Structure formats: C-alpha cells, structure tokens
Amino acid sequence: MKKLKEKKLKLDTLNTEFQEEIRTGVEKMFFYLSDFIDNKLVDPIADEKFQEIILCEKKCDRLKEKYIELLFKEKRALPFLVEDRYNIITSLDKIVNRFEFLSRYLQVYPFEIYPELRKDLNTLNKLSFDTINQLLNCSLLMETSFSAAYEITFEIEKSRREAHDLKFKMLNIIFQKTEEPLRVNLTWKIISLIYDAISAAEELSDYLRGLVIKYPSR
Amino acid sequence: MMIIPILMIFVLLSILIAFAIGGNDETFATIYGAKTITMKEVLILATIFAIMGAFFLGQAVSETVGKDILYIKITIPIVITILVSTAIWLIVSSYFELPISTTHATIGAIIGIGLFLGGGEGVNWVVIAEMVLWWILSPIIGFVVTYFTYKIIHKFIINKLDSFQDFERTERIFAYILLGSICLTAFSRAGNDCSNAVGIVVGVGDVDINLLLFITGLSLASGILVLGRGVIKNLSKITELHPSTAFSAEIPTAVILLIGTIRGIPLSGSHMLVASLIGLAKARNAPMKKGLWKIILIWLLTFPMAGILAIIIYGPISFFF
Numbered sequence: 001m002k003k004l005k006e007k008k009l010k011l012d013t014l015n016t017e018f019q020e021e022i023r024t025g026v027e028k029m030f031f032y033l034s035d036f037i038d039n040k041l042v043d044p045i046a047d048e049k050f051q052e053i054i055l056c057e058k059k060c061d062r063l064k065e066k067y068i069e070l071l072f073k074e075k076r077a078l079p080f081l082v083e084d085r086y087n088i089i090t091s092l093d094k095i096v097n098r099f100e101f102l103s104r105y106l107q108v109y110p111f112e113i114y115p116e117l118r119k120d121l122n123t124l125n126k127l128s129f130d131t132i133n134q135l136l137n138c139s140l141l142m143e144t145s146f147s148a149a150y151e152i153t154f155e156i157e158k159s160r161r162e163a164h165d166l167k168f169k170m171l172n173i174i175f176q177k178t179e180e181p182l183r184v185n186l187t188w189k190i191i192s193l194i195y196d197a198i199s200a201a202e203e204l205s206d207y208l209r210g211l212v213i214k215y216p217s218r
Numbered sequence: 219m220m221i222i223p224i225l226m227i228f229v230l231l232s233i234l235i236a237f238a239i240g241g242n243d244e245t246f247a248t249i250y251g252a253k254t255i256t257m258k259e260v261l262i263l264a265t266i267f268a269i270m271g272a273f274f275l276g277q278a279v280s281e282t283v284g285k286d287i288l289y290i291k292i293t294i295p296i297v298i299t300i301l302v303s304t305a306i307w308l309i310v311s312s313y314f315e316l317p318i319s320t321t322h323a324t325i326g327a328i329i330g331i332g333l334f335l336g337g338g339e340g341v342n343w344v345v346i347a348e349m350v351l352w353w354i355l356s357p358i359i360g361f362v363v364t365y366f367t368y369k370i371i372h373k374f375i376i377n378k379l380d381s382f383q384d385f386e387r388t389e390r391i392f393a394y395i396l397l398g399s400i401c402l403t404a405f406s407r408a409g410n411d412c413s414n415a416v417g418i419v420v421g422v423g424d425v426d427i428n429l430l431l432f433i434t435g436l437s438l439a440s441g442i443l444v445l446g447r448g449v450i451k452n453l454s455k456i457t458e459l460h461p462s463t464a465f466s467a468e469i470p471t472a473v474i475l476l477i478g479t480i481r482g483i484p485l486s487g488s489h490m491l492v493a494s495l496i497g498l499a500k501a502r503n504a505p506m507k508k509g510l511w512k513i514i515l516i517w518l519l520t521f522p523m524a525g526i527l528a529i530i531i532y533g534p535i536s537f538f539f
Contacts, residue, residue, distance in 0.1 A: 008386070081382060081385065081386065084382075085382075141381075142381065142382055143381055143382045143383050144381045144383060145380055145381055146379075146380045146381055147380055215379065215385065
C-alpha cells in the first residue's frame with residue numbers, strides 16, 4: 001500500500017514537472033514566433049528563446065521517459081488508467097516536438113513574413129498559445145474533475161475552428177500572389193505548422209472528452 | 219491385512235485427484251484478471267486457503283459424496299474406478315487449460331458406475347435430483363446476481379466518479395473487498411472440492427477423515443502451485459476485468475459456495491464463476507473472449523464422459539482388485 005502511494009506521488013510529481021516544462025516551452029515559442037513575425041529577431045539561431053525551446057523539448061523527452069518507465073514499472077491494478085495516462089503524456093510530447101520542429105524551421109526560413117499576414121499570424125500564434133495552455137489545464141483536471149475537463153474540451157474545439165478560419169484566410173492571401181513561389185510555399189508551411197499544433201491539441205482534447213464519456217460506462 | 223495397502227492406494231489416488239483439482243482451480247482468476255495481485259501472490263494465497271478450507275470445511279460435503287449417492291455396496295474396485303476416471307478427465311481438461319467442474323466429474327463417475335452395476339436402483343435419485351437442482355440454479359443465480367450487482371455498483375458508485383483520482387481510490391477499495399471475498403471463496407471452495415477427492419474414500423470407512431482432509435488440502439495446494447496458472451490465466455481473459463467488476467462477479471460465487479459447503483451440497487465453483495463472468499460481460503455489453511464454446515462444450519461433456527470412463531475402466535480395475 002505504501003509502495004503504491006509512493007509510486008503515485010512520484011508519478012504526480014513527474015507529471016507536474018512535465019506539464020510545467022511544456023508551459024515554459026510553449027511560452028518561449030509564443031514570444032519567439034511573435035518576434036519572428038514582427039521581424040524583431042536579430043539572429044534567430046543565437047536567440048535565447050530558441051535555445052530554451054530546444055532545451056525544453058529535451059527535458060520533456062527525459063521526463064516523459066521517466067514517467068513511462070515508472071508507469072509501467074508495476075502493471076498492477078487499473079491497467080486502463082495506465083494506458084490512458086500513457087496516451088496523454090505521449091500526445092502532449094508530440095505537441096512539444098511540433099513546436100521544436102517549427103522553431104528549427106523558422107531558423108532556415110529565408111524570407112520575411114508578408115506584412116499583410118502579420119496581424120493574422122500573430123492572432124494564430126496567440127490562439128495556439130492559449131489552446132495548448134487550455135489543453136494542459138484540461139489534462140491536469142482529468143486527475144481531479146472530469147466535468148471541468150469536459151467543459152474545457154469544447155473551448156479547445158472552438159479555438160481550433162477559429163484557427164481553421166484564420167488559416168484559410170491567410171492561405172487565400174498568399175495563394176493570390178504570383179511572384180516568389182518559393183516564399184509562398186514556405187510561408188504556407190509556417191501557417192500549416194502552427195495550425196497543426198492547434199489541431200493536435202484538439203485531437204488530444206477529443207481523446208480526453210472520450211475518456212470522460214467512457215469512464216462512467218466501464 | 220489387505221486393508222492397509224488398499225487404503226494407502228485410495229489415499230494416494232485421493233492425493234492425485236486433489237492435485238488435479240488444484241490444477242483446475244480458477245478461484246483467483248478474477249482478481250488476477252483485474253491485475254490486483256500477481257501470479258506469485260495468487261499462488262501463495264491459494265495454497266494457504268486450500269489447506270485451511272479442506273481441513274475446516276471439507277467434512278460435510280465429503281460425507282454427502284461418499285455415503286449418500288449410491289445404494290450399492292461401495293467396494294474397492296468401485297472406489298479406485300471413480301478416483302481414476304475423475305483424475306483422468308481433470309488432467310485432460312487442465313492440459314487444455316479449460317476449467318471444468320470436478321464435482322460433475324466425480325458425481326458423473328459415481329452415477330456411471332452405480333448405473334452400470336446396480337441399474338436404475340443403484341443410485342439414490344433423490345440426492346442426485348437435489349444436486350442437479352443446485353447445479354442448474356447456481357450458475358443461473360451467479361449470472362443474475364452478477365448482472366444486477368454490476369448494474370447497482372455502476373449506477374450508485376461508478377457513475378458518480380468524477381476523476382482519475384476518484385477511480386483510483388474507489389477501485390483500490392474494491393480491490394481490498396475483492397481480495398477478502400476471493401479468499402472466502404477459496405476457503406469454502408477447498409472445502410467443497412476436496413470432497414471430490416476424499417468423499418468416496420470416506421464411504422469405505424475406517425479412515426481418519428481429518429488427516430485425509432489435511433493431506434488433501436496439501437495436494438490441492440500443490441496442484442495449484444504446479445498446474446494452476448494455465449486455467450487461472452485462461453479464465454481471467456473471458457472479459458476485461460478491474461476490481462469493481464471482478465467484485466460483482468465474485469460475490470455470488472463466494473456466497474452460494476459458502477452456503478452450499480456448510481449445507482453439504484457439492485457445487486461447481488467453475489460453473490458459477492464462468493456464469494458470473496458471462497453475466498458481467500452481458501451487463502457491460504462488453505465483448506467476451508472467443509472460444510467460450512469450448513468451455514461450455516467441456517462442461518456438457520464432463521458428466522457423461524466421466525460416467526463412460528468409469529464404466530470402461532471398471533473392468534480392468536476389478537480384474538486386479
């Protein structure tokens with residue numbers, strides 16, 4: 001019994017650390033991307049925020065591995081909870097990986113953002129920051145309140161819809177351009193990468209909603 | 219002078235049967251399926267409760283099996299025939315990892331030999347009718363009680379849980395209750411099952427029943443330790459289990475088996491447990507393991523096969539004894 005409680009405590013601590021690390025990474029990504037969109041980055045590679053994003057992704061990987069190792073250490077009671085927690089942490093880690101990929105992509109992106117896209121892209125960036133934070137809150141609430149977590153999943157869905165509209169609004173602008181096809185193509189990719197992170201957040205929130213519905217019927 | 223060696227043969231055969239019964243004992247399947255305890259812990263607990271149950275509860279059922287079923291005189295070849303045919307059928311089913319009713323195998327062999335030697339009048343049909351009634355009723359009760367226990371637990375407890383932590387806390391409580399009820403089942407079941415091994419020997423008389431029950435308990439435990447894993451693992455996979463659902467399936471088996479054992483009625487724990495697991499799967503609308511038909515088929519075959527086996531091997535055995 002004592003052993004089980006200790007394991008639970010360790011799991012909770014690791015989960016909190018992991019979530020905090022993601023929050024930090026997401027925040028850094030938000031400011032890094034904002035600066036990039038507004039053309040404020042002097043040197044994207046040397047930028048402190050970029051280095052922190054990379055470090056954060058590495059830390060998240062290590063924490064995830066520790067968490068999974070502990071999760072599967074003793075396959076005791078409630079295997080379904082173990083499986084669900086495993087799915088949640090791996091899906092969150094995938095979102096962090098997306099941000100790390102985006103930050104590296106921005107380094108090699110050889111153009112400036114079209115000025116007419118800046119406002120919408122900043123909005124999309126803010127939406128992505130808010131959505132991921134909502135998702136983190138939602139996954140934490142799964143531990144203590146299904147009903148509160150359930151409500152948040154609808155807010156995430158709403159944010160994803162907004163992001164979807166914004167994405168196509170921006171695509172409509174850049175696809176009208178007849179010059180610099182490479183710039184068009186690479187800019188489209190940035191929009192898609194930000195949108196995909198929001199979409200991945202919605203996917204996980206759908207999964208969490210499914211769990212809320214599924215659990216009482218077990 | 220012949221009596222002591224013959225009794226030794228009986229006791230050895232009882233040990234063999236108890237060993238085979240232990241190998242086919244699936245009492246701990248639900249708690250193992252719910253991953254509440256490990257196989258090592260299952261084997262330790264099963265061993266302790268098999269010995270205790272056989273010793274403290276075994277006498278009443280043993281006397282029913284041993285003295286009340288046959289009207290014909292129980293001779294040495296009859297006892298050996300019944301013990302050997304039960305052992306053969308048990309070992310065959312344990313080999314295929316299928317849980318069968320030892321009770322049905324033993325009673326099937328007793329009736330087979332009774333009919334073969336004494337015709338319709340060789341068997342006490344009143345006692346058989348009471349047993350058959352319980353055999354039919356107990357799985358039905360198991361099914362129905364499990365179905366409604368699950369529905370009640372689901373409605374009043376599980377449906378009100380609102381977080382992972384709530385689930386963990388509740389399931390942990392159920393895990394402890396489940397462990398308690400399984401130990402109770404193992405205790406009463408050992409008492410009920412050992413009658414199949416020693417009952418017919420008790421019918422011969424001149425044996426120290428306490429010593430015999432203790433030895434049988436040890437053999438039951440050895441059977442669980444050596445052969446028991448397969449059947450436990452197989453049955454634990456019939457439907458997905460966790461402590462609260464396993465508890466719903468275990469409660470009717472524990473209660474009915476305890477009542478039956480105290481009243482001296484030989485019951486099939488296997489049938490009740492499988493019926494309860496089916497009831498559970500139905501209540502949850504959950505899929506059941508493929509191959510359930512094999513378990514049902516071997517149930518249906520047990521009674522006639524044990525009887526036929528007894529009739530077949532009676533000839534050679536009576537030739538030697």
